[in-house]
Amino acid sequence: xxxxxxxxxxxxxxxxxxxPSVVIWIPATLIGLTAFLPLLYLLIRTVGLGNDAWDILFRxxxxxxxxxxxxxxxxxxxxxxxxxxxxxxxxxGQTFLSDExxxx
Amino acid sequence: xxxxxxxxxxYIGGFVIVAALGPRGMFQSLLSKLFNIEHxxxxxxxxxxxxxxxxxSYPYILLTVRSALWGMDPALEEASRSLxxxxxxxxxxxxxxQLRPAISVGALLVGLYTLSDFGAVSLLRFDSFTRVIYLAYxxxxxxxxxxxxxxxxxxxxxxxxxxxxxxxGRSRYxxxxxxxxxxxxxIALGVWRWPALAFCGVVVILALALPMAVxxxxxxxxxxxxxxxxxxxxxxxxxxxxxxxAAVITVxxxxxxxxxxxxxxxxxxxxxxxxxxxxxxxxxxxxxxxxVFFGVRYAPLLYQTLMMLVIAYVILLLPQAIGAVKSSFxxxxxxxxxxxxxLGRRPMQIMVRVTLPLIRTGMxxxxxxxxxxxxxxxxxxxxxxxxxFKTLATTIWSATEEAFxxxxxxxxxxxxxxxxxxxxxxxxxxxxRKG
Numbered sequence: 018x019x020x021x022x023x024x025x026x027x028x029x030x031x032x033x034x035x036x037p038s039v040v041i042w043i044p045a046t047l048i049g050l051t052a053f054l055p056l057l058y059l060l061i062r063t064v065g066l067g068n069d070a071w072d073i074l075f076r077x078x079x080x081x082x083x084x085x086x087x088x089x090x091x092x093x094x095x096x097x098x099x100x101x102x103x104x105x106x107x108x109x110g111q112t113f114l115s116d117e118x119x120x121x
Numbered sequence: 122x123x124x125x126x127x128x129x130x131x132y133i134g135g136f137v138i139v140a141a142l143g144p145r146g147m148f149q150s151l152l153s154k155l156f157n158i159e160h161x162x163x164x165x166x167x168x169x170x171x172x173x174x175x176x177x178s179y180p181y182i183l184l185t186v187r188s189a190l191w192g193m194d195p196a197l198e199e200a201s202r203s204l205x206x207x208x209x210x211x212x213x214x215x216x217x218x219q220l221r222p223a224i225s226v227g228a229l230l231v232g233l234y235t236l237s238d239f240g241a242v243s244l245l246r247f248d249s250f251t252r253v254i255y256l257a258y259x260x261x262x263x264x265x266x267x268x269x270x271x272x273x274x275x276x277x278x279x280x281x282x283x284x285x286x287x288x289x290g291r292s293r294y295x296x297x298x299x300x301x302x303x304x305x306x307x308i309a310l311g312v313w314r315w316p317a318l319a320f321c322g323v324v325v326i327l328a329l330a331l332p333m334a335v336x337x338x339x340x341x342x343x344x345x346x347x348x349x350x351x352x353x354x355x356x357x358x359x360x361x362x363x364x365x366x367a368a369v370i371t372v373x374x375x376x377x378x379x380x381x382x383x384x385x386x387x388x389x390x391x392x393x394x395x396x397x398x399x400x401x402x403x404x405x406x407x408x409x410x411x412x413v414f415f416g417v418r419y420a421p422l423l424y425q426t427l428m429m430l431v432i433a434y435v436i437l438l439l440p441q442a443i444g445a446v447k448s449s450f451x452x453x454x455x456x457x458x459x460x461x462x463x464l465g466r467r468p469m470q471i472m473v474r475v476t477l478p479l480i481r482t483g484m485x486x487x488x489x490x491x492x493x494x495x496x497x498x499x500x501x502x503x504x505x506x507x508x509x510f511k512t513l514a515t516t517i518w519s520a521t522e523e524a525f526x527x528x529x530x531x532x533x534x535x536x537x538x539x540x541x542x543x544x545x546x547x548x549x550x551x552x553x554r555k556g
Binding site: 085106 | 167170171174175178179180181182183186187190216220224227228231232235236242247248249250253264265266268269270271272273274275277281320321324374375377378380381385389390392393394396397398399400403407408409410411412414415418432433435436439468469
């Protein structure tokens with residue numbers, strides 16, 4: 018093969034690279050779809066309940082659980098912030114304290 | 122050191138709290154010996170769950186806030202002081218607003234962690250979504266309810282994500298000019314040093330020393346009672362086997378997605394990548410419940426096999442794996458691949474001979490992380506393990522539920538030991554790179 022032909026060959030293949038090969042995109046798409054699988058089946062199952070689904074969602078018990086979860090999340094987030102921010106600030110104070118002891 | 126508690130899975134945290142503060146726990150037996158006190162305030166329910174989850178998840182905020190503090194320009198605080206604000210006012214008006222994005226990102230992580238947590242809430246018997254979903258699923262008449270509640274939980278998680286984006290708002294946090302970065306001056310804490318130190322001390326004791334003391338205490342008691350380690354041996358091998366399998370498959374599965382996302386950006390590849398990230402917002406119990414429904418209805422051959430459990434792990438771990446593989450992929454110059462192409466190699470050969478060796482370290486580190494996360498995973502393991510297949514995680518969980526504290530402690534110590542191996546490997550690699 019003459020040099021000019023081999024260069025053309027490389028260019029052609031470089032252009033072909035713009036399209037992913039089958040070996041790449043088929044598994045990638047399959048993996049993307051698999052990740053959706055659980056959500057899809059929960060949806061199917063819930064829709065399959067028909068009107069019962071609405072009854073379940075608007076029962077007092079569901080609202081209690083929703084409230085419980087919300088309260089827990091709020092408390093944990095607030096308490097974590099209350100612990101973490103002072104600890105972070107005091108730690109950065111301390112580190113510099115030890116670095117530049119002369120100035121303190 | 123304070124960040125170490127991130128390594129402790131929530132059911133070990135729950136176990137520690139139950140074993141220390143619960144009925145028949147360490148604290149109570151101590152008090153009843155000393156003061157004849159028979160009843161402690163109830164630890165089950167909201168107080169216990171909130172305490173456990175707070176101690177486990179505050180490092181998320183600590184880490185984000187700390188890195189934001191390091192990047193902050195002290196000139197802003199100095200300007201505020203020079204304009205006559207006191208230290209306290211400066212802290213509230215200048216420092217805190219600058220830290221707001223870091224706090225809200227950390228709080229989002231904590232919120233998502235709390236929403237999707239199953240181990241702590243189930244051990245401490247607090248009826249939040251994950252526990253109710255699990256109980257509804259187990260009672261098997263109510264599986265439809267479990268599905269509906271799972272979808273509701275997903276909705277709540279999405280709302281949390283949107284809330285975080287909303288609090289961040291449209292403020293700008295960068296400077297209009299680059300300025301000159303310099304080190305922060307320390308603040309002399311003076312008398313305040315002692316309360317500050319005491320506060321940090323209490324946190325460290327609760328989050329670190331307490332778990333170790335509790336685990337050690339029950340382990341020693343178990344050995345005194347002549348309990349052998351054999352009970353935990355099979356679960357440990359099972360844990361290692363299934364987590365290893367999940368780690369390898371997840372990393373392998375993330376390679377095509379990463380290749381697609383990095384080398385062929387298009388609408389389709391963007392969609393594939395985003396859908397692979399879905400596991401990040403889905404609690405483990407939701408993913409595994411969906412897979413249970415799928416398995417029972419459409420894949421009875423797969424249902425009740427290890428493969429099903431591994432698929433659940435892969436879905437849950439994929440976001441982490443893609444992140445790791447993608448970041449090392451981005452460092453591989455496409456020129457390298459083009460050079461191989463010009464030398465007459467076919468694209469697949471290039472993939473195997475050039476690209477994969479270059480991203481090998483990134484893949485290994487990713488696999489180590491996946492292994493750790495899979496080891497600690499509880500809800501999917503509980504729902505999807507074949508009958509009779511026990512891992513360390515499920516052993517700790519069921520032993521704590523039945524108040525077999527010694528067995529739980531032994532397994533918990535084994536779990537921490539086994540997961541510290543890849544952890545040490547990862548840290549060593551990190552420090553080796555710096556040196």
